Amino acid sequence: MATRKTSEPFWWLLFAAGGMVAALLVPVHLLVHGLAVPLGWTSISHARMLALAGHPLVKLYLFALIALPLYHWAHRFRFILEDLGLRGLRTPIAILCYGAAVLGTVATLWVLWQI
């Protein structure tokens, strides 16, 4: 119990930040990279995008854009499972959910590193 008491605000802050990103920024990218470019409404060459993604500030932005929503998902999904009545498994569920988000974060770092 004691550890839950101290770690909850940390995960909640990541959840809140991830929620902001997911609500405000992700739709923009879905529109641009999910619709506008593939449907040919606008064209950005792969080389240009790659060059853009290589900039350190853009990398930082991409990192926040990709990693933070993972924690939003993890927190939400953990609570959904708990609300479904799996409260006996709280600790393993928390480890699994946040663990997945941490893995995703590491993967994001790795991919961004490669660019």
Add this chain to the structure above:
Amino acid sequence: MTEETMTLEVTRYRPGHDREPRTQSFTVPYRTDWVVLDALNHIKDRIDGTLSYRWSCRMGVCGSCGMMVNGVPKLTCAAFLRDYRPGPIRVEPLANFPVIRDLVIALDDFMEKLRRVKPWIIRAVEKPVSDGEYLQTPAQLDAYKQFSMCINCMLCYAACPVYGLEPAFLGPAAIALAYRYNLDSRDEGYRLREPVLSEAVGVWECTFVGECSVVCPKGVDPAAAIQRSKLAGATDWLLSMIMPWAGRR
């Protein structure tokens, strides 16, 4: 013309006597201006005097007549029969609480939680009465007014699935009340309430279901109080991480 009637399916239960709750049907006259509480009073006066339930003001103020009406927590003095035509109407004790008898539930857990959040104005130093009142501007009143409208009807606890699963959860109304005093410009008790709110079974237990605010008859919006208390708690936590030497507010 025969008189129009409506059927109420009422939960009856005497712990210690009955093995389990049972449902009893009563037929009552239908009146457009009758609420479920009127129908219960009719049953108690004319049909079965042993039916037990709580009520007092009959006007949505005392908060004592909360029951499950067709599975939804309602003030029975504000639930009109006409909205449940043609019926039958299922009347059960508030969910998530132990039953004392029939529709009467035990309040002890809620009362204990209310006391724990110290829902009164706390001053570091109380000024003498001769110094006059603590004055407040309309804006300072508006800051907490909504959260002060709570009538302790506990509908929000009956609606909260988290409270149903984790009875230790401080719960919507108690958190809303704590928040109400934290927002009061006359109050200085934030530090004293904070440990209760920031417990694992305090605000952090909430999983943003939001049903509390849906069923609240007074527009208190306890869900907002909980989320904003989380933000305050998380900010406190962050500050304590960045500046462990600084005393938190």
